[in-house]
Amino acid sequence: MPRTRPRNAVGFTTRSLLICVVLGAATAVLIHLARFVGVLLFGAAPWLGKPSALIPYFVLLIVASLLVPRFGSALIASLVGTVVGIGTMALMAGLMVEVGFAIARSVQRRTSGELAPFGDRRWLVWAMLAGCLVGLNSFALLFTFKEFQALPAGLMLAGLGVRIVAGIAYGWLAWVTVRGLLSAGLKLDGPSRRSVPAPSSSGSAS
Template identity: 60%
Template sequence: MRQAFLGYTTRSLLVCVVLGAFTAAVLHLARFIGMLLLAVAPWLGSPSALIPWFAFIIVAALLVQRPGAAVLTALIGTVAGVGAMSLMAGVVVEAVFLVGRAVRRRRRGAIAPVGDRAELWLAVTAGILTGGMSYATLFTIQEFLALPAGLIVLGLVVRIVAGILYGWLAFAVVRGLLRAGFDPGGPRRARRLESTTSPSAGSPR
């Protein structure tokens, strides 16, 4: 499969495009639910914390282990969605994975393989921080500022719990795709891996 910019394959770029489209669709739903809840539960926010609107951005970072995968996916979600919330989430997710993988590369010489459990904590951390970013935007909503302090704190707790769940959900989606035989790198990557693990032509049988 032909290599594209920054080591992306055509398949990995398509993965980002598809996940970006999913992000836009789910973000639209989260905004709609958030608007419905604004009058009765503004601490759930808009986009609503009850909808995993940033989970597909985390999936992109887990599945396409290339710099900028989360931002690219989020940018597509922003273009197809409403507002810059998707892009803000992409920047947060991208930063978490860049730092986390840089630390692992420095300690162990390489990042964890796609679907490795070592990346679960990155997904969960990205979910928590994205939830925190979403929570910060609530302070621009007048109805939220008028709430009692207890409900304001509850809004943060909901986003932390949701971030943990959505990070785990993204990791579970990636593991499910891998079990189903999906290769984010495409057949060319698979052939390279096979060639590196197969015995040499002159080796004894």
């Protein structure tokens, strides 16, 4: 009888939880970098700062949702990033990623009855959507700064465009990262490969 990996009450294995924690800790490093670059840019170009759209601080949260396609994976990673990164940037991004992938899982189950395998191209558009949602949320938060509110409409639109393009690019980067990890031999629990039935051994012994 095949052994099953232990799961907790919400369906996460020890390995999947560890993946989320590691990605969350790495997210905190990117958040500190994005915060630093954002402060440097905000004085000269408020539409590029706080946080800086030039730093992919949320890309590993999308990776978490791609590697662990269960509700809460990006949220767990973002909570770790929030604690280690000291701030709510990771949490806000994690919530947006969760929304994007909740839609993805719902659509896939309705259309095909099951989730696509890990690294499948069908996840790419949803990864880019999640990145776009984070970008839109980041843009909305800029209106809490008086310096941004004083900008001309053209620069505001430029800030919106940069965040949407960056979000789409970072979603693509997350998908490519997952493909690379799978090609390197990362083992995961779930639909990582289309299973091929093993040949029966009943007739091999004579």
